[in-house]
Amino acid sequence: MADLESQEPQDHTFILEDGAPRGVPNPDIDENDHNGHKITKVHTEGDYIQFGNERYLRSELVSAFGGTLNPGLAPPPKHNFANPAPLGLSAFALTTFVLSLINCEARGVTIPNIVVGLAFFYGGMAQLVAGMFEIAVGNTFGGAALSSYGGFWGSWAAIQVKSFGIAAAYEGHDEELAYAVGIFLIGWFIFTFFLMLLTLKSTVAFFSIFFFLSITFLLLAIAEFQGSVPVKKAAGVFGLLTAFAAWYNAYAGIANSQNSYITVKAIALPDFQDKSRKQQ
Structure with missing residues (x-):
């Protein structure tokens, strides 16, 4: 990113709100504001946009994109890390792919234990690591999503492994075990549904992950x-x-x-909020 301090200053419009009386300390007031007011917003009329106390060129802002698990307009990452999202997405995709084929009874396979290794080490561990790096690069959504689904795959695998004693606790109560797994899946449906709501301002491909996953969890719970x-x-x-x-x-x-030679162009979802503002 260019050194913004060396750029020519731009005219800004500050929206101020009354702070504490002068002489009375107020932790909400910016130390750089000596007039006893809190700076709440900064509107830029040039090529810059303000995020908190930091200023960025419009061209440097990151828009919503599924390849980075970024659901909205955000400043670029501050840390010089590679993009961790593809690792987490790939780990989630492959593990989901194998289990889903078994749920479809592809080639007559109905026993899901072949997925246990993937669930522990790829869908679980690798996805959890990717989620931690998403947090490191400042992507709260990506960190929460990837880390959580890494935990999902680990917990799902634990149900399949006898030494954890989870299924054994329901021995002789098959119906109760099925209900318990259904409740487990309903919880993940709720979590996925609210993540889906956070992608409504993103792209079609990004939104589709959580839309299809929400339906998947709901159908599995019903089953x-x-x-x-x-x-x-x-x-x-x-x-x-x-x-x-x-x-x-x-x-x-x-x-x-x-x-x-084949790259992906993001297709943004319609901005209904923007249309309503224009009508006003």
Whole structure:
């Protein structure tokens, strides 16, 4: 990023609100504001936009993009790290892909234990590490999403491993186990649904991950509650759509004109809020 301190100053309009009386300390007041007012917003009329106390060129701002798991306009990362999102997305995609094929009973496979290794070490561990690096680069959404789904895969794998004793605690109570797993999946549906709401101002591909995943978790929960194989197969189909959407976004985060002839152009979702403001 260019050294913004060396740039020519721009005219700004400050919106001020009354602070504490002069002479009375107020922690909410900016130390640089000696008039006893708190600076709440900065509007720029030039090429700069203010985020808090820092100023950025408009061209340097990062827009919503699934390849970085960034759901909205944000300043560029301050740390010189590689983009961790493709790792997390790829780990999530492959693990989801394999389990979803088993839920569809592809080639007659119905036992999901082949996914345990993936769930622990790729969908779980690798995705958790990617989530931690998302936090390091200042992406709260990416950190929360990737780390949480890394935890999901680890907890799902623990149910399948006998030494954890989770399934064994329900021995002889198969219906209760199914209900318990259904409740577990409903919790993940709720979490995924509110993440989906946070992507409504992003891109079509980005939004599609959480839209398809929400449906997948809901159908899996219903399948457990109802003991329905057809519903579980339907969940497998939506899981496959989720996996391909995650892979697509991972590719978008890696592909560029230096390493590929095929790059991804983000398609933004409609901005309904902007239209309502124009009508006013």
